Amino acid sequence: MVDIKINVQNSDNSVTTLEAPTDMGISLMEFLKGNDYDILATCGGMALCATCHVSVLQGFDALPPITDDEYAMLDTLPNITDTSRLACQLKLHPEMDNITVKIMGDGN
């Protein structure tokens, strides 16, 4: 079992580091929700609602490539950044170790 570190930048700019399992087939969205972050994930992880929008502050290049569907959904958002992704489309993987994300989606 390989655990990785996921850093989350909070709204006050402090950073929380979380240990995440990579052998359970869960997405970054599911992991963040499981850690009580305010993510709605209305569509449940199908890249259809854009409520799990994150901006990747560090480690963007280590992520799997963005699909057309994911990009099209991100493109509807008013606050997209150059390193925006939908957390539901990012399955936790050893190569994602030590990425830093900021949650941008509509929270609770």
Place this chain on the structure above:
Amino acid sequence: MITTDLAIIGAGPVGLFAIFEAGLLKMRCHLIDYLPQAGGQLSEIYPKKPIYDIPGYPTVLAQELVDNLLKQAEPFHPTYTFGERVETLEKRGEADFVLVTNMGTEVHAKVVVIAGGLGCFEPRKPEVEGLTRFENGKGINYMILDPEKYRGQRMVIAGGGDSALDWSIFLSDICSELTLVHRSESFRGAPDSVNKVMKLAEEGRIKLLLNTNLTAVDGSERLESVSMINAKTQEKTAIATDHLIPLFGLSPKLGPIEKWNLNIDKNAIEVNTDDYSTNIPGVYAIGDINTYKNKLKLILCGFHEAALMSHSAYKYMNPGVKYTMKYTTVNGVNEF
């Protein structure tokens, strides 16, 4: 005015199944949904996606499930109000509730069942200073209901999705001046719409501003101008306009339910798991909109909640009446 036994807010899968469960107990239902059709998220967001965890269906398409639920509810002749949002809920006495929608429709019910899923889908707003100053008829809208309203007027549309493209094409014939502002270099919408917009821009019928973000809105009584910045060149511009329509998709919000004095925890309604009743006697909450210990947001859990709610609602409506549970396998489904 509509009179019913159960007023069900939300016509998603759980609201629809509640009609059936209530129907078995001879209670009539009226459903109200902000969306223009039944099915909730299933029809609106993912009609063509397969669902694998409905008991008895190894796989079923979301829309197929909705169609089947509608059919299952048919013998009980439910009535519907679509495209309206319930704004107020008032209790006038025991088993006497009055609900009023944003369009003024009044529903009188003995019991209220909130099956609102994640709430209403409301337009996403960009983070631009002063935006709220010009809402409510002062120049800024987030959806277009009557395009004729914009005839001969100047308009700025912001956004890069299909709705921004489609409305730009449509309104280019109606507005005297139309500017489409998009954050990035290119559009990812339907290729046909993208080509049409590009062609209209070449012909000078749409002013297209790419790599551009809105920064501010100005005006005295009404909206008069929109300021923006080019993300590449950092060049700032202001465009004089009568209307601004930001089109950035929809996002779910709890909405007016928040103000009904229900106990709410993290955007969900707290319920008693004995019967999914809320803190207001006669008001129930079922499906994704409720919360309790070990809550799972699954359709199948919502179905269970609908069954328990119905039996409790029956007792609430008929105090003192003894009722024995009957099985459909023994009694069938008796239309009324």
